[in-house]
Amino acid sequence: xxxxxxxxxxxxxxxxxxxxxxxxxxxxxxxxxxxxxxxxxxxxxxxxxxxxxxxxxxxxxxxxxxxxxxxxxxxxxxxxxxxxxxxxxxxxxxxxxxxxxxxxxxxxxxxxxxxxxxxxxxxxxxxxxxxxxxxxxxxxxxxxxxxxxxxxxxxxxxxxxxxxxxxxxxxxxxxxxxxxxxxxxxxxxxxxxxxxxxxxxxxxxxxxxxxxxxxxxxxxxxxxxxxxxxxxxxxxxxxxxxxxxxxxxxxxxxxxxxxxxxxxxxxxxxxxxxxxxxxxxxxxxxxxxxxxxxxxxxxxxxxxxxxxxxxxxxxxxxxxxxxxxxxxxxxxxxxxxxxxxxxxxxxxxxxxxxxxxxxxxxxxxxxxxxxxxxxxxxxxxxxxxxxxxxxxxxxxxxxxxxxxxxxxxxxxxxxxxxxxxxxxxxxxxxxxxxxxxxxxxxxxxxxxxxxxxxxxxxxxxxxxxx
Amino acid sequence: xxxxxxxxxxxxxxxxxxxxxxxxxxxxxxxxxxxxxxxxxxxxxxxxxxxxxxxxxxxxxxxxxxxxxxxxxxxxxxxxxxxxxxxxxxxxxxxxxxxxxxxxxxxxxxxxxxxxxxxxxxxxxxxxxxxxxxxxxxxxxxxxxxxxxxxxxxxxxxxxxxxxxxxxxxxxxxxxxxxxxxxxxxxxxxxxxxxxxxxxxxxxxxxxxxxxxxxxxxxxxxxxxxxxxxxxxxxxxxxxxxxxxxxxxxxxxxxxxxxxxxxxxxxxxxxxxxxxxxxxxxxxxxxxxxxxxxxxxxxxxxxxxxxxxxxx
Numbered sequence: 001x002x003x004x005x006x007x008x009x010x011x012x013x014x015x016x017x018x019x020x021x022x023x024x025x026x027x028x029x030x031x032x033x034x035x036x037x038x039x040x041x042x043x044x045x046x047x048x049x050x051x052x053x054x055x056x057x058x059x060x061x062x063x064x065x066x067x068x069x070x071x072x073x074x075x076x077x078x079x080x081x082x083x084x085x086x087x088x089x090x091x092x093x094x095x096x097x098x099x100x101x102x103x104x105x106x107x108x109x110x111x112x113x114x115x116x117x118x119x120x121x122x123x124x125x126x127x128x129x130x131x132x133x134x135x136x137x138x139x140x141x142x143x144x145x146x147x148x149x150x151x152x153x154x155x156x157x158x159x160x161x162x163x164x165x166x167x168x169x170x171x172x173x174x175x176x177x178x179x180x181x182x183x184x185x186x187x188x189x190x191x192x193x194x195x196x197x198x199x200x201x202x203x204x205x206x207x208x209x210x211x212x213x214x215x216x217x218x219x220x221x222x223x224x225x226x227x228x229x230x231x232x233x234x235x236x237x238x239x240x241x242x243x244x245x246x247x248x249x250x251x252x253x254x255x256x257x258x259x260x261x262x263x264x265x266x267x268x269x270x271x272x273x274x275x276x277x278x279x280x281x282x283x284x285x286x287x288x289x290x291x292x293x294x295x296x297x298x299x300x301x302x303x304x305x306x307x308x309x310x311x312x313x314x315x316x317x318x319x320x321x322x323x324x325x326x327x328x329x330x331x332x333x334x335x336x337x338x339x340x341x342x343x344x345x346x347x348x349x350x351x352x353x354x355x356x357x358x359x360x361x362x363x364x365x366x367x368x369x370x371x372x373x374x375x376x377x378x379x380x381x382x383x384x385x386x387x388x389x390x391x392x393x394x395x396x397x398x399x400x401x402x403x404x405x406x407x408x409x410x411x412x413x414x415x416x417x418x419x420x421x422x423x424x425x426x427x428x429x430x431x432x433x434x435x436x437x438x439x440x441x442x443x444x445x446x447x448x449x450x451x452x453x454x455x456x457x458x459x460x461x462x463x464x465x466x
Numbered sequence: 467x468x469x470x471x472x473x474x475x476x477x478x479x480x481x482x483x484x485x486x487x488x489x490x491x492x493x494x495x496x497x498x499x500x501x502x503x504x505x506x507x508x509x510x511x512x513x514x515x516x517x518x519x520x521x522x523x524x525x526x527x528x529x530x531x532x533x534x535x536x537x538x539x540x541x542x543x544x545x546x547x548x549x550x551x552x553x554x555x556x557x558x559x560x561x562x563x564x565x566x567x568x569x570x571x572x573x574x575x576x577x578x579x580x581x582x583x584x585x586x587x588x589x590x591x592x593x594x595x596x597x598x599x600x601x602x603x604x605x606x607x608x609x610x611x612x613x614x615x616x617x618x619x620x621x622x623x624x625x626x627x628x629x630x631x632x633x634x635x636x637x638x639x640x641x642x643x644x645x646x647x648x649x650x651x652x653x654x655x656x657x658x659x660x661x662x663x664x665x666x667x668x669x670x671x672x673x674x675x676x677x678x679x680x681x682x683x684x685x686x687x688x689x690x691x692x693x694x695x696x697x698x699x700x701x702x703x704x705x706x707x708x709x710x711x712x713x714x715x716x717x718x719x720x721x722x723x724x725x726x727x728x729x730x731x732x733x734x735x736x737x738x739x740x741x742x743x744x745x746x747x748x749x750x751x752x753x754x755x756x757x758x759x760x761x762x763x764x765x766x767x768x769x770x771x772x773x774x775x776x777x778x
Binding site: 097100103104139140142143144146147148150151241242243244245246247248249250251252253412415416419420 | 472473475476479480482483484485486487488489490491706707708710711714715717718723724725726727
């Protein structure tokens, strides 16, 4: 029995027992994550411990022994660096009132007119999530919606569902807009600017679809809001009275925050050109914020989502161990066989599978599992690399739109509604809008990738094409 | 305030937006520069500090200074000699000496002199005993208290005699309460005195103990476990929106440096410590109701402060 060790998987014979054992550990962990029987970070770390024990028992780590676990985690350290750095940056810059200031300024443009407000909520969500990533962007928008709706006596549900769904489109905008996007971009070594061709158009198209469908579904509610919210002049007066300067404690810090944020965004865009990782830029941005924007290091570092970091570490270890068994290579080979060697069929299979799976399991484990599989397929079939990775980008981010637990933005927005208004959005109600949008978005994502690929316009992946 | 970290983050973000949504327009009152400033001395080690503060105020406002010596039991010549010595320290300022008075009580002398001169601003010492510093920091003397109780104009108290008092005047610290009627007056007075070049700090102190006490007096039960620092700060931030916006608008219009801070703790302790540590001019709104708890807290801050304090 020859077992591929330390990630060397070429020319191996499958060792079925380790594959089965590690495969079961991975699936059981994912089930625990999906059904939240335990906290998902705890599930991931317990799964990782079990995977390491099993891998060591089967001798999967080779001569390096346990040190291989550190290599696995080290391989994805950049993702953890980006999460930590951006979290510090967003918390510190957010403290200056910058995001709140912009949000209030934009809301004032709408004069509180419900349909216009709905459009601007979608647009603001898109911008904030693109810049700040999913969780902080969605949180900011959910809180804005609740306060504005309370002030204007509007029903917040349509706006919050819009935040939940449009946010997932925004995560596609750039390399660094979403964690799944970041993972894929890093693993496939996709140049930052390639996202503007491969992913940004999808972000805009899927957001427009979400806006159109939701504004259609909630048209009545938005019209009723306009009627029940009282006199139009009174409403305009209320919105005009919103005071964005009430959020700014120090104008110097406010402007510095804008500069630090802008510089970080430029840094993300140019990181590859100057030869550093996004984690370097994120950390540098975070530290610049602490230094120049009166950040409180204790508070900012506490605000880092350490549970998410642990979740990722656990996940990386599980997948690394499973990869060492060769199971992911077998899965890759099986997928290629299933597709009959056709890129179109594989794009369809992967697109639909990832979208469906992301709706029920967190999209991060789905993406993390798919990456080594796609890597294997792309190494064996370089021509398939670009369409498969680009469809993974779209599917992993948008798949969460189908269910109320499928994405961080939906969890945040619906939790906010329940906490503030005591109102729950049921699975049926959410899926009625979410599934319809997801279905249209699936067609657009798969159609776009296939069309661009057939026209030869999809950006190549230098990692595979040289 | 909440059950999960997500709830905390949500509460914090909502508090900020609430501050913007609920902010009401606050008009800063127009402060006319006083034509005359009454400057009261007491032959203590603070007289030089009083002269220095008075010189700054009069120069800034373009006011004339009316000098009086509040100490009782002195003959006219001694008074005149001392006041002339002090007048020399107010070089460049138009000065006049307050007419002779019959009052023996120092507080009466100051109030009567102010009325007689028609002064709209008062500079005086609040005893700061150089040799017994601990006692000094806790005492402002009965004269200062009685003058303040009857004053209808801003009173600038000199406390610890320092070389760097001029610097303090360039760095006003305005301590505000969110629902205090005199807050706008205090801000406006501070802005008028400090001008565009001063570096302003606006401080809101969230005093959980005082809040709990007030709610208990109103017969309301307080779940203290929910009074977390962050929740209290969030609520204060939401309530302070109007004043923060007013201050920032003025600062933006005048290109002045201004920062707003929220701190948790005992109001007098935190306010005085912040002012003393930063070497500021402390500006305190002083309620018209001299029996109110806010007024007695303002007096406590005055007692604990070693920096000049402007009571508005």
